[in-house]
Amino acid sequence: MKKLIASTILSLIFASTSHADTDLKQHAQKSKMVVKEFMTQLKGELQTAMKAGGPVNAINVCNEKAPAIAKNLSEKHGWKVARTSLKTRNSSNAPDAWETKVLNDFETRKAKGEDVKPMAYFEAVENNGKKSFRFMKAIPTGEVCLKCHGENIATPIKAKLQALYPDDKATGFKLGDIRGAFTITQPIKF
Numbered sequence: 001m002k003k004l005i006a007s008t009i010l011s012l013i014f015a016s017t018s019h020a021d022t023d024l025k026q027h028a029q030k031s032k033m034v035v036k037e038f039m040t041q042l043k044g045e046l047q048t049a050m051k052a053g054g055p056v057n058a059i060n061v062c063n064e065k066a067p068a069i070a071k072n073l074s075e076k077h078g079w080k081v082a083r084t085s086l087k088t089r090n091s092s093n094a095p096d097a098w099e100t101k102v103l104n105d106f107e108t109r110k111a112k113g114e115d116v117k118p119m120a121y122f123e124a125v126e127n128n129g130k131k132s133f134r135f136m137k138a139i140p141t142g143e144v145c146l147k148c149h150g151e152n153i154a155t156p157i158k159a160k161l162q163a164l165y166p167d168d169k170a171t172g173f174k175l176g177d178i179r180g181a182f183t184i185t186q187p188i189k190f
């Protein structure tokens, strides 16, 4: 009898952990799709603007469209969807404590040789009695990003960036650096 109870309890524990695990994996899967949506929309806008009027013109896309896409996706999914970085251009993208820790972990993982492109992290966290699922996906610095985030930024671009973002910290990046991350916060009950 004792054995039976013990094994029932054990299987209950296993069932609940694997259930929570599956839940987390499903949340992560959904988050990855939302990140992809964000990336596709932004990339499309950026490429069109670059073609139409070069990088100076495209600054408006990052300045206006990026926050608009984030807001739109947040409303559509009922989650907080944003971009963040250890070195932000716009201080309203600054990371909170959890995000800072994950961004630092990403740097460590990269230093150990991990590929940045698929790098991600997720966790269920509790803050002030509120539970949420949090997801982050690293954003690598590509060639096109260097025009506005690199070490040698052309004078007209620099001037416009400085006018819009006097507190800009998002320059000096090299190809392949971690530029930042997409970050998603989803309220959950479990």
Ligand code: HEC
Binding pocket: 055, 056, 057, 058, 059, 062, 063, 066, 067, 083, 084, 085, 087, 088, 089, 090, 091, 093, 139, 140, 141, 142, 144, 145, 146, 147, 148, 149, 170, 179, 180, 181
């Ligand atoms: C035409 C100039 C331009 C190009 C090209 C560009 N960015 Fe940006 N980026 C900006 C501006 C402007 C902001 C500030 C947006 C805001 O106000 O939220 C920004 C913000 C960001 C942020 C949010 C964090 C922060 O610093 O505030 C990330 C992440 C980012 N860019 C990544 C990239 C990546 C990756 C690429 C290449 C695929 C790229 N950017 C290309 C101008 C650019």
